[in-house]
Amino acid sequence: METSTLPVEPREIPGAGYGLVAVRHIPPATPIFTVPASALLNRDTLQPHYSPNPVLSGTQLISLHLLIYRPIDHLPSTDPLFGPYISVLPTSFHAHPLTWLWKERIERNANSVESHLLALLPPRVVRDLERVARTFYADWDKVYTYLQEHSYVQARMSYRPAEAPISDVVLQQNFLWAWLNVNTRCIYHRLRKSQSDPDNMTLCPILDFANHTAQSTPLLMPRNVTNVAPGKKGREDLTFFSPEDTWAAPGQELFLKYGAHSNCTLFVEYGFLTRATERELLRGSAQADVDVGQAIERLIEGKGNAGVWMKDWLEAEGNWSIHTSPAPAHPSYRLITTLRLYHVLGADSDLPENPDEVLDEWRKTTLGEREMISEQNEALWKATLSCICNIIIREAEAGVAQVERRASECTVDWENWMYENIEMLWQEELYTAKAVVRSIEEGVQF
Numbered sequence: 522m523e524t525s526t527l528p529v530e531p532r533e534i535p536g537a538g539y540g541l542v543a544v545r546h547i548p549p550a551t552p553i554f555t556v557p558a559s560a561l562l563n564r565d566t567l568q569p570h571y572s573p574n575p576v577l578s579g580t581q582l583i584s585l586h587l588l589i590y591r592p593i594d595h596l597p598s599t600d601p602l603f604g605p606y607i608s609v610l611p612t613s614f615h616a617h618p619l620t621w622l623w624k625e626r627i628e629r630n631a632n633s634v635e636s637h638l639l640a641l642l643p644p645r646v647v648r649d650l651e652r653v654a655r656t657f658y659a660d661w662d663k664v665y666t667y668l669q670e671h672s673y674v675q676a677r678m679s680y681r682p683a684e685a686p687i688s689d690v691v692l693q694q695n696f697l698w699a700w701l702n703v704n705t706r707c708i709y710h711r712l713r714k715s716q717s718d719p720d721n722m723t724l725c726p727i728l729d730f731a732n733h734t735a736q737s738t739p740l741l742m743p744r745n746v747t748n749v750a751p752g753k754k755g756r757e758d759l760t761f762f763s764p765e766d767t768w769a770a771p772g773q774e775l776f777l778k779y780g781a782h783s784n785c786t787l788f789v790e791y792g793f794l795t796r797a798t799e800r801e802l803l804r805g806s807a808q809a810d811v812d813v814g815q816a817i818e819r820l821i822e823g824k825g826n827a828g829v830w831m832k833d834w835l836e837a838e839g840n841w842s843i844h845t846s847p848a849p850a851h852p853s854y855r856l857i858t859t860l861r862l863y864h865v866l867g868a869d870s871d872l873p874e875n876p877d878e879v880l881d882e883w884r885k886t887t888l889g890e891r892e893m894i895s896e897q898n899e900a901l902w903k904a905t906l907s908c909i910c911n912i913i914i915r916e917a918e919a920g921v922a923q924v925e926r927r928a929s930e931c932t933v934d935w936e937n938w939m940y941e942n943i944e945m946l947w948q949e950e951l952y953t954a955k956a957v958v959r960s961i962e963e964g965v966q967f
């Protein structure tokens with residue numbers, strides 16, 4: 522692909538690695554660059570090189586390919602197909618929290634930098650990181666089995682295990698590098714008829730230098746081309762456009778919006794987060810979402826039989842969470858309905874004597890037939906929510922203080938940057954919980 526004439530180029534961006542920057546004025550709604558279908562790394566372009574058809578998902582196959590052709594000893598990748606692209610991928614993910622978890626599990630060293638960083642994370646973030654880790658290890662199991670069964674594929678590896686066998690730990694470490702490249706750089710790309718097919722993803726050279734913005738109009742728009750069902754004429758090239766109504770000036774960074782992700786998700790999936798001030802969070806001009814699922818699970822478990830009964834009636838969809846935006850700060854709908862039902866049950870943990878009547882009263886509010894169950898029920902659930910928020914506030918204040926203590930002793934750049942990120946995760950909890958308490962005190966109708 523000829524890239525020297527493009528109106529954009531990758532440039533170093535402080536705190537974000539590289540980013541995609543305009544090198545000249547780019548008018549609105551203009552094609553910025555086109556990536557030919559043959560330059561994309563996805564299940565369709567890779568599968569022909571792995572016969573017989575591997576039973577691997579898109580993520581697993583692309584990760585396998587990167588694993589095999591990972592550049593070593595600062596030499597270019599030996600891949601005859603995508604070598605030039607693979608050679609410029611990030612070489613290390615030491616600042617990604619999944620790497621910390623992986624290292625902690627391998628080294629079991631409670632004094633390592635990674636273990637210290639993990640110990641400082643809010644528990645909800647650790648739970649989400651463990652979800653990411655489960656996916657990683659499941660993908661590794663599949664790829665490892667495939668490699669065991671297809672020794673000719675192993676023989677292609679840049680680091681030639683046949684001559685100098687590498688340990689499974691090193692192989693897994695290389696897979697982690699490959700997998701993180703896939704998971705932090707792939708875009709959604711419609712390869713299959715079904716919109717939700719997990720193979721609908723691709724690595725896309727040049728575009729994958731674009732960083733994320735939370736703004737509603739990112740500067741770089743794929744103009745839906747990635748979401749069009751595949752046509753009969755085969756795989757399409759991808760053209761990316763500037764936004765409908767904005768000029769980009771030379772030196773201006775062009776962004777993508779990775780999705781409407783919370784900071785917790787951005788952090789565990791991509792290893793970064795967006796920043797907001799106390800004022801923005803308290804006012805609701807910055808979005809923050811805090812999952813309070815664990816506190817609610819504990820409340821329900823504490824209700825014994827009544828809790829088991831209650832769970833049957835709660836919708837599985839939606840989150841138990843609190844939010845700063847849109848202002849005023851508020852609990853999620855599922856959290857409100859759960860707390861209402863919790864307080865309909867009364868103080869003890871036995872099943873109500875008249876469960877149908879109890880349920881009926883509650884259902885009328887979930888169906889919108891009644892605004893509330895009773896004044897008393899409203900006061901009780903809001904008091905419980907205040908209690909949950911106050912616990913979050915205390916934990917978050919302790920979390921912030923602990924991070925600040927450790928950060929004051931740290932001299933390593935990337936580690937310091939991570940302390941700032943972790944502090945932001947705690948601050949987000951702190952100010953979101955404070956803002957919800959304020960909404961309750963001000964009598965906001967949720």
Ligand SMILES: C[S@@+](CC[C@H](N)C(=O)[O-])C[C@H]1O[C@@H](n2cnc3c(N)ncnc32)[C@H](O)[C@@H]1O
Pocket residue numbers: 536537538539540611705706729730731732733734790791792793794
């Ligand atoms: C698709 S890549 C973007 C290019 C990348 N910055 C690079 O140097 O190659 C996604 C990664 O970029 C970084 N990133 C993206 N958006 C960011 C942002 N707004 N702030 C900080 N880092 C960001 C994160 O490390 C993320 O995992």
